[in-house]
Amino acid sequence: MAEKKIILVTGGSGLVGQAIRRVTEENPRPDEEFVFLSSKDADLKDPVETAKLFEKYKPTHVIHLAAMVGGLFSNMRRNLDFLRNNLLMNDNVLQNSYKFGVKKVISCLSTCIFPDKTSYPIDETMIHNGPPHSSNFGYSYAKRLIDVQNHAYHQQHGCHFTSVIPTNVFGAHDNYNLEDSHVIPGLIHKAFIAKKEGKPLVVFGSGKPLRQFIYSLDLAKLFLWVLREYEEIDPIILSVDEAAEVSIEQVSRLVAEAFELEHGIVLDSSKADGQFKKTASNKKLRQYLADFEFTPLKEAIDHSVKWFIDNYEIARK
């Protein structure tokens, strides 16, 4: 039998980490043992605490998800914190992975770190081609440096450290905070309140901007493929096809339908729209996995809404 892999998942209590947990628990493999961590196990900003964690678990593989993540407004207010906290976590995880001889590390970038001025669709070669949007430059540069570090560890020490680039993720265990959440969990929480009050779901902006959304369980399956099969140091975009891009209005209607809102949605065009589109190409992924089937958006939203209703008390909000 193959040597047993001990896979440390940093950020294991978050949206993506919990999805990986569910997928691995449903299909366990005898040669893989997963350890899911949260900030309660160690503050990864702290080099000593991080080293102790590696000493304790002696991982052979690391999926590095832990990050300071936030919406537009907290990014704008705290660019320095997003920069420093993420730099520290990433450096501690990668340096300890090197010191403890970890065979493979997969870190997580994001499509929102790409240059502000770019051509579409964006692809993996464009990450460093210009400044990111000024609203989240701290988060973006910290994330971009993961790719720089991965190449440097590979060049100097032969390490197999790589990264993936998901588009907007949603699913169970999301952050539903009304002030500081991503699009879908924010809509789900607002629709939950609208349902209770017998009102329509009010959607900020024109509803016209386009986005690609990936269901957390689909992303989790792709993460496991990267863990087992992907050999490159260069990152890979994990996204639905360009044809699956949807407008904010379409996605809002799906959320309203899942709640069976009597009064549907109302678009509040007096509020600002974000970037019109951020289309990402999944051509590289499709070259590897031509037949991967993403969960239809309606089905994934129905599941996510059901999870929020069933878990309202424990949901992050």
Ligand SMILES: NC(=O)c1ccc[n+]([C@@H]2O[C@H](COP(=O)([O-])OP(=O)(O)OC[C@H]3O[C@@H](n4cnc5c(N)ncnc54)[C@H](OP(=O)(O)O)[C@@H]3O)[C@@H](O)[C@H]2O)c1
């Ligand atoms: N959500 C998206 O749409 C999206 C899109 C693209 C990329 N990503 C990336 O995907 C990764 C996972 O995101 P997510 O949405 O799953 O995030 P999340 O739900 O906010 O989870 C963040 C995780 O990081 C942990 N963490 C935060 N600070 C830490 C610290 N100082 N020490 C140790 N652990 C710490 C949290 O632990 P606690 O639970 O203990 O706080 C939690 O497990 C991140 O790297 C993010 O940048 C997310």
